[in-house]
Amino acid sequence: MNFEESPMFRGWAAPFRAELSSQDLEVEGELPADLVGSFYRVQPDFLYPPTHANDVPFNGDGHVSLFRFTPGHVDFRCRYVRTQRFKAQQAARKALFGTYRNRFTDDPSVEHLSGGTANTNLIYHAGRLFAMKEDSPPVQIDPHTLETLDDYYTFDGKLQSLTFTAHPKIDPITGEMVGFGYEARGNGTDDVAFYGTDASGKVNWEAWIKVPYVGMLHDFALTTNHVALLVIPYTADLERMRQGHIHFAWDSSLPTWLGVMRRGGDGSDLRWYKGPLRCATHVMNAYEVGSQLFIDMDMAPGSQFPFVPSLHEVFDPTEAHGRITRLKVDLAEPAETYEMEVMYGEVCVLPRIDERYWSLPYNVGFAPVMDFTKPLDGARLSVTGLVINTWARFDHDQRKVTTYSCDNVSSLQECCFVPRSRTAREGAGYLIGIVNRYLEDRCDLLVLDAEHLDAGPLATVRLPHRLRNGIHTHWVPDWVLPVR
Numbered sequence: 001m002n003f004e005e006s007p008m009f010r011g012w013a014a015p016f017r018a019e020l021s022s023q024d025l026e027v028e029g030e031l032p033a034d035l036v037g038s039f040y041r042v043q044p045d046f047l048y049p050p051t052h053a054n055d056v057p058f059n060g061d062g063h064v065s066l067f068r069f070t071p072g073h074v075d076f077r078c079r080y081v082r083t084q085r086f087k088a089q090q091a092a093r094k095a096l097f098g099t100y101r102n103r104f105t106d107d108p109s110v111e112h113l114s115g116g117t118a119n120t121n122l123i124y125h126a127g128r129l130f131a132m133k134e135d136s137p138p139v140q141i142d143p144h145t146l147e148t149l150d151d152y153y154t155f156d157g158k159l160q161s162l163t164f165t166a167h168p169k170i171d172p173i174t175g176e177m178v179g180f181g182y183e184a185r186g187n188g189t190d191d192v193a194f195y196g197t198d199a200s201g202k203v204n205w206e207a208w209i210k211v212p213y214v215g216m217l218h219d220f221a222l223t224t225n226h227v228a229l230l231v232i233p234y235t236a237d238l239e240r241m242r243q244g245h246i247h248f249a250w251d252s253s254l255p256t257w258l259g260v261m262r263r264g265g266d267g268s269d270l271r272w273y274k275g276p277l278r279c280a281t282h283v284m285n286a287y288e289v290g291s292q293l294f295i296d297m298d299m300a301p302g303s304q305f306p307f308v309p310s311l312h313e314v315f316d317p318t319e320a321h322g323r324i325t326r327l328k329v330d331l332a333e334p335a336e337t338y339e340m341e342v343m344y345g346e347v348c349v350l351p352r353i354d355e356r357y358w359s360l361p362y363n364v365g366f367a368p369v370m371d372f373t374k375p376l377d378g379a380r381l382s383v384t385g386l387v388i389n390t391w392a393r394f395d396h397d398q399r400k401v402t403t404y405s406c407d408n409v410s411s412l413q414e415c416c417f418v419p420r421s422r423t424a425r426e427g428a429g430y431l432i433g434i435v436n437r438y439l440e441d442r443c444d445l446l447v448l449d450a451e452h453l454d455a456g457p458l459a460t461v462r463l464p465h466r467l468r469n470g471i472h473t474h475w476v477p478d479w480v481l482p483v484r
């Protein structure tokens, strides 16, 4: 196919395909003097058009942007990640990998290569920056140049899992990074492997478990002493893959399962709590108080990805509306189900926090919101059918919501919280992220005061071109990675 054939890959959604460097982006307003560090983001960006008409945006090649903030200046660069897939296709000058995470549809010449696209998220830990896709090991890239350093990073050979999540978390107390791989012994397998690495990047924990059914495990919950996973019914079935379908199908006949186990253990204490059919991909944060575990996720009644086939019904956009929901279990009780509380009415995706509070009791969250009370313009229709026009801050102690909304010919991408300093109180700092300017075919980067979202941007950093809708973003402060 060519890009024009699918609304998922044409117009605003067309691949960007270029690699650029720009010094001193234009700035309107005032850049805060203490906003110093590196803002990373990644977008899926097909270098060559998909080989299969059923392919999905999640299968694009990882294309990373860096906005480097020094006092008074923002410098930009963007580069493709040189994954094994990217290098093979670049050399062949065409696509060799088939549809989304389906190795049966690949050209036989790439059988021995990793299909990872590194297109989902980035994290900086122990002096290394990783670009990640949940179907493969992390890819290590240079935090200054974005050059690819290791296209298959296995933590010194210790990563036995064939996969590693795009959502590892760093324990702010111990400095450990904890993550996991699902379908860890290959596509369709029910094995999950957890890994911890210490503050120096050495593996210090590995535990293998089995899941009740093979579903998408996009994110996980980390608390001081536990990890938790929610199995949702984007199911992976080798038979369907053999027939040429993408990796997942939404199976609304299945329940969700919340698995909870101790960190550092061998997995034998794993308990499964059943819940109703839900779609929930991202964890805002999780924490424990005594024997109680709290896990905050954006949760929807039905499938949230229209491009993933549903087995039993047609996709319903209203069923895709996710709301921040607190899942609760008390490990001292013999319960077989988890409890749920919908915390806010706002329809949101991609929740974030002040990550100095990862795994700990916390009060402040952020998320892009679809505010249906604001006028929506057709120009802003995203590929998921959801139009993000608002960034919200959630103060859990008062259940208070504060928002910033863009104009009705723009839309917002993921937001990212930047603490004002190493020791600033929770939620004191900036909220930054990309805004799509549809009428100008351009993007800006917005900088807001995270405690005064309703006051509008402090600074608008102008890009001379558009970027695609990205997936996730990651801020690395100057005190972690010096940029001055």
Ligand code: V55
Pocket: 044, 057, 058, 059, 119, 120, 134, 218, 281, 471
């Ligand atoms: C997600 C994103 C992916 C993926 C699976 O929920 C799940 C987000 C960008 O790729 O492959």
Ligand code: FE
Pocket: 120, 121, 166, 167, 218, 219, 282, 472
């Ligand atoms: Fe994600």
